[in-house]
Amino acid sequence: MKQLPACIAIVLCATITMALTATAEARADDAVRCRVSVIHATSVDEDEARIDPALQPIADYLRRSFGARYNAFRELDKHSMTLAHDKKQTRSLPDGRSLGLTYKGRQGEFRLIFMELPHLKTTVKVRDGGLFFQAGQSFKGGILILAIHAG
């Protein structure tokens, strides 16, 4: 009987551990970090062609995805945000538009991200660390590219 309090204490602590761990995991699932790089792509003379050093990690992707038409890429702005579940965050873009991103929760191993731009709404399912581009809006002789990196 004297050992009973110790057993109860250990069981209680184990229960608390599991509960807190589950809570922490649920909390981690309730948000996703998102980084958006706003890029201005233009077509310039060969000797002026360059890629902003800030874009170096994705330079190859830019070159290969957009290089047929554009040879200069400059990062105009970047945004980092933690998207809480169902809470939309908006960021202003250099062309006056507004980008809205909402985390819609998990679907298996994926994160659902709802992206809103004027006249366009889309839901993207992406794994942690996934990267995709949104492009097409003309801006100052070129286009704007949004590089959206989730996780």
Added chain:
Amino acid sequence: MKCRELNELLGAYADGELEKGQAREVEAHLASCPGCAQALSRQRALSGSLREAILEPAERAAAEGRFDTIWANVESAIAAPPPSLGERLVAWWSAGRSARSRWAPALAAAAVLVVVAGLWAARSGVFAPEGDRLADALTTELPPFAAPRLSDEPVSVARETSGDEVSPGLPTPRRRGPEGMVAVNEVFIVDYEVERGTVIVEHNPEEPNMPVVVWHLFNGDEQNGGEESI
């Protein structure tokens, strides 16, 4: 003779193990050096204690013919297997149970709680500021897309759409990013809704390591795009 040399001989001198010539040199030095004489006193006291504690009982046992008993005990100890961890724990627990019974639950609870609190704090970021300010603070110090994520998953078959065709759920390959670059993980366009213009989900299956591009175009040409051109 110098003090350092004497120090090396002091133990042997105290035990009477030096030759006569060396012993005389030591004695001559001790007569003129109070420090070494004091060291000798300490050495003798230590030797006396050791003798009293160890040697004399052994000598008495030998004198009384008890070595047989001692050796029998040693043999039996060698022959017996050492107690297992469980047996030792049980013995330890039984030996001090009454003394520990009051504190053991509290100590166990405290230890587990400390671990739990540490885990919880680390995982939930309870000590950090919240919201975008945190994310901004963390990421402004980092270059964008700094952490490459490489996937070892096999590349799946990709499909391509063009023009106005957009397939909801269009799969793109799970890809391995080049070293030092951001890997492009699997991305699906679940659905879309376009009020104006054209949406093209671009992916070139010949470039499986490239990210998806969600184009939103007006008049089908991004160069001439923009709402004003509609």
